[in-house]
Amino acid sequence: MLTLVMNLIVALLFLFPLLFVQSLESAFNDDVLGLIVFKAGLTDPQSRLTSWSEEDDTPCNWVGVRCDHNSNRVSELILDGFSLSGHLGRSLIRLQGLTVLQLSRNNFSGTINPILTQIPSLKVIDLSENSLSGFIPEELFQQCESLKAISLANNNLTGSIPQSLSSCSNLEKLNFSSNRLSGQLLSGLWSLSSLRSLDLSDNLLEGEIPRGIESLYDLRAINLSRNTFVGWLPENIGNCLLLKSVDFSRNYLNGGLPLSMRKLGLCRYLVMSGNLLTGEFPDWIGEMRSLELLDLSGNNFSGRVPSTIGQLQSLKEVNLSNNQFVGSLPESFGDCVNLKVIDVGQNSFSGNLPSWIFKLALESVSLSANRYSGSISLTNPFLQSYQSLRILDLSSNALSSGIPSSIGNFSRLQALNISRNSLVGLIPASVGRLNTTSVVDLSHNQLSGIIPHEIGGAVSLQELRLEKNFITGAIPIDIGNCSSLTSLVLSQNNLTGPVPVAIASLSNLEVVDLSFNNLSGNLPKELTNLSHLVTFNASFNHLEGELPVGGFFNTIPTSSVIGNPSLCGSIVKHSCPAVHPKPLVLNPNSSASNHGPLSPNLRHKRIILSISSIIAIGAAVFIAIGVVTVSILNMHVRTSVARSAAAFTFSGNDDFSPSHDTEANYGKLVMFSGDPDFVTGAQALLNKDCEIGRGGFGAVYKTELRDGRSIAIKKLNTTSLVKCQEDFEREVKKLGKIRHDNLVALEGYYWTPSLQLLINEYIPEGSLHKHLHDRESGSCLTWQQRFKIILGTAKGLAYLHQLNFIHYNMKSTNVLIDVSGDPKVGDFGLARLLPALDRYILSSKIQSALGYMAPEFACQTVKITEKCDVYGFGVLTLEIITGKRPVEYMEDDVVVLCDMVRGALDEGRIEECIDETLKGNYPMEEAIPVVKLGLICASQVPSNRPDMEEVIRILELIQCPTESQEELE
Incomplete structure (x- = not known):
């Protein structure tokens, strides 16, 4: 008997290595087979999967495949951005050792296969930025104990968030953003105590945000923006002490900012824009010392901005635009030494421009559509903003005095808008030094004098708006140096002289408006070379001769040249004579003929039919x-x-x-x-x-x-x-x-x-x-x-x-x-x-x-x-x-x-x-x-x-x- 047992033990010791090898080979065959079948159902336009060969014994050296060193089983499949298309088939179930599945930024289509739940070891699923559609299956989360991160963002998924998701107790990251998910927010999400990041933005979710968010002690980031949520902000959100990013923007939320938010001392990004929030700007905002971005724009906040905002030393960007704030911006803003962007447009701020605006190294400033008055003061030659400012928008205020010549010191300025104020005086020649500026809008002011010929130095200019001022003189030929110009609007001024041929060299022009001036002479025939022209308006001037023929001018609306009685051509239904007689005077009793600017009343009287x-x-x-x-x-x-x-x-x-x-x-x-x-x-x-x-x-x-x-x-x-x-x-x-x-x-x-x-x-x-x-x-x-x-x-x-x-x-x-x-x-x-x-x-x-x-x-x-x-x-x-x-x-x-x-x-x-x-x-x-x-x-x-x-x-x-x-x- 003892001899028989010994023989069995010897036999088992002999067979064990063979059994182990067969098991190992079976595992290798499962991984190879699963991936080869998966590849067979795909379109690979860039041939990224050519290394995948069914002749190989192991897939561990294939592109996008990683194996566990201990088991030699496939543990990670990472094919991000491979331009693959096809469906998620059943073959992936053979990869029983898979922990990470990343197929983002491809063109996978069809529905999400719930078979993925039968891979028990899966910890990360990333199917974002594909073309997946249909519902998120309930079965996907019925065995999700190991799941730590899932992203289905940027697909075409519909339906509601599965109830079974609340059973994924170890889930740390959840991203279903940019789909078409609907229904109410799943209250069971607040039971996911390990959750650190939640992004459900850009969907069709509705209803009130359920209570209980304070149970997410480890939550670092939450984004519920661009949905249709109503009601109040979560009252106890401040109990999520580790929050660093909060975004509830573009919903229909009302009420004020909850008091508990003052405890979010680690929060860097607070975005509440585009809601129906009301109340005053809270004094306790200064306690959120880590804030880098504060966006409360597009709400109904009122009252004054508290001086405690100066305590936010880390603040880089603040947007309070489109609210009902009053008073002046506190001087303590000057203590926010890291501030780069400020937008407080469309409020009711008043008084003089804040003195700290140009002292900080700001990159973008918008104070538009407020009630600021006084002058633009740029007297200090060492202002930090001269080297940093890229956008300056002071439009739609009540600013007076002139435009300072030091405006040309903004060496990196890309956009200048000081339109719709009461500015007087000349356009400074220094605007020609704005050689990085693409937009200059000085319209709707009371500027006088000429357009300086130095404007040709603004070589990056794409849009120049000077309409509705009292500018005189000729259009400078130097404008032809602004080769990037796409929009030139000079209407409702007192410009005289001809339309310069130099305008025809601006090949990128799309919009030209010279209406309601006193321009004379012929329209240059070279204007027909402007192949990108969309709008050309020269109405109500003293232009004469034949309209250009060809290109845009073959279909130009009559309204664009009306009010020039001496123009001729088929568009205006006035044939051009072979020999031009003396100009026909329609109103010989007028004292304003061509000797100076017409008054507004005389302009209206010379129009037979009104525009209306x-x-x-x-x-x-x-x-x-x-x-x-x-x-x-x-x-x-x-x-x-x-x-x-x-x-x-x-x-x-x-x-x-x-x-x-x-x-x-x-x-x-x-x-x-x-x-x-x-x-x-x-x-x-x-x-x-x-x-x-x-x-x-x-x-x-x-x-x-x-x-x-x-x-x-x-x-x-x-x-x-x-x-x-x-x-x-x-x-x-x-x-x-x-x-x-x-x-x-x-x-x-x-x-x-x-x-x-x-x-x-x-x-x-x-x-x-x-x-x-x-x-x-x-x-x-x-x-x-x-x-x-x-x-x-x-x-x-x-x-x-x-x-x-x-x-x-x-x-x-x-x-x-x-x-x-x-x-x-x-x-x-x-x-x-x-x-x-x-x-x-x-x-x-x-x-x-x-x-x-x-x-x-x-x-x-x-x-x-x-x-x-x-x-x-x-x-x-x-x-x-x-x-x-x-x-x-x-x-x-x-x-x-x-x-x-x-x-x-x-x-x-x-x-x-x-x-x-x-x-x-x-x-x-x-x-x-x-x-x-x-x-x-x-x-x-x-x-x-x-x-x-x-x-x-x-x-x-x-x-x-x-x-x-x-x-x-």
Whole structure:
């Protein structure tokens, strides 16, 4: 027996090495086989995986493969940036020793394979920057005890965050940013006590941020920016004492900064921009001693900036722009010796420019759109900013005096903007020393004298704006040395002489505006060589001779050369004679002919038709074309819309039930708050008695919920132009999140392929148009009510522009009045639902009320921006003050409101334009500035119009009798 046992032991000792080798070979074969099969399913355009050969016994020497030295199994697969494409197949499951899987910056597509969870040793998964789509599978995190880091950032993933993620107790880094994830934030995330970094930014997450964040004791960085979170910031976030980076920007969060934040002494980056935060700047900010970046921009903070900010010695960048701060910036800012960037634009800071601005080694300074006054003082020849400053923006303030000649000492300056101030004197010759500067904007001041010929030394200049000053003399030929110039705007000055041929050598020019000057002579034929030209405006000068032929000038709009009666060519429909006779004098009695600058009044008198009249006539043509186009489109859908609308009834759920005699075409009803519980049912939408309005996009009906609350339902009649359901719902949900006291709230929507409804709050007092023009209603708005409507409308528009929405449709029928007399702007954002509409159909459909349409709608080469809303607001302002429609048709004349008011203002009889129903009960010191503001907003040139934030500040100035109103003169 003993002999038998000994024999067995000897046999086992002999066989053990063989068994070990076979096991090892099997492991090698699994790794090789798994990777070869994985490679077979990929496209490798750069041949990065050529070293992967099925003939090899081990993959440990392959590119992107690392092995564990003890087990010789594949432990890491790192293929970042290999440009691979394909799907994540099942073959990776053979790599049972894999701990790190990094496939970022490739083109992998398809869904995430949950088979990855069957690799028990996985600690790191990085699939970021690919084209993966679909949901994140719940199974992926059902066995994740070993997982420490996962990144699925920059893909196309949808759906909600899996609940199973909260079981990954050892997870340290989580990054799902830049996807399309939706739903509410998973409260179970706060149970991941090992979490150090959390990034869910740039998704569609919504709702409130759940409580419990203070349990993440090891959290170093959190980024929830660019979602749609609402509610307050986490109250106890300050208990996460190790936090170094906090970013909650671009959400809809309100309230103030939580007091617990003062404990974040290690925090370096605090970004709260683009929310609805309120309150004053906290004094305790000085306790966050490690702060390097502080961004509170785009909120509603108010009050003064505390002097404790000077305690932030590490501060490098601060952005407080677009808030409601007042007073002056504290001198303690000068103690922030590491400060490089400061932006406090669009607030109400006042007083002289802070003395420390040019003493620190700042790189970027923006104090724009405040109330700073006094002069620009650069008297110290050893200012540190001379060698460091790259961006200087002091625009839209009340700065006076001249531009100091030492401005040329900024040897590294890239952008200089001191436009929209009250600067006087000459343009210093030292601007020619700004040889690294790409933008110089001195527009909208009171500068005089000539453009110095030294300007040619600014060889890096790309944009030069000098419009709306009192500059005289000729355009210097040295401008031809600025070879990088793309934009040259010199309009509304008193420039004389010819257009220099040197301009034609600036081959990069895209925009040239020389309008409203006293230039003479021929336009150089060489201008046709400007191949990148997008806009050229030489209107209202004394130019003569033949227009250049070729290139851009073959299709130049007539409006770009109007006001030059001696120009000839096919564009102006005036043939050029073979032998030029003496110049034709249109007004021989004028004393201003060519002997000096024309006064503004004489300039207007020499124009046979005003610009506004020409735009009105042109717009009428576009509207006629648009009406025909839209009529054809409506005919295509009218039958299906009526049939679909008549067929459905409410089912009591989130869906409508379809008619049995139609195809199965279920509708989707969504209310953003509350249940869709209607009293009258769908039949009310088709009841003519319930119709309360009709516009370019469809009819509006009133109905009631069972709780007695009324709502307004807009039935869109542009079905064939509406986006697909997914895009439509995404845009509507964005509109549904917009909440402002001066905007009509969107409360829900209904969708079928043949019918779309928008459900809005009901505003009982009707439209502003009714109050102004329906005398039978008995409504007679007082001056105080009118001013309140103008200011409230401006605030509503400004908020839309802050969210990057263009209204497109500003008119009195789209401004509703609530029971308190406050205005509410409605019908915004509809153009975003209808991408098939081009600007011509928009100009007829959206701008259906002639007179509100901005001139740029009639010009294909001019970009439509928020300034088209500003134009409509300007016309609306004049309509409110005068009680007259934007365009009125008399028996033998057409009266354009803007022209009538402008003429009356020029002739000193503005009282004749004020609505007679006011019977003199209005303050003239307010009425005249508001009229001027309306005319400025309705300027023909978009760049001359202020933005809506400026409009609000000006209106608030007008209300305050102690403030100066010179900026409207």
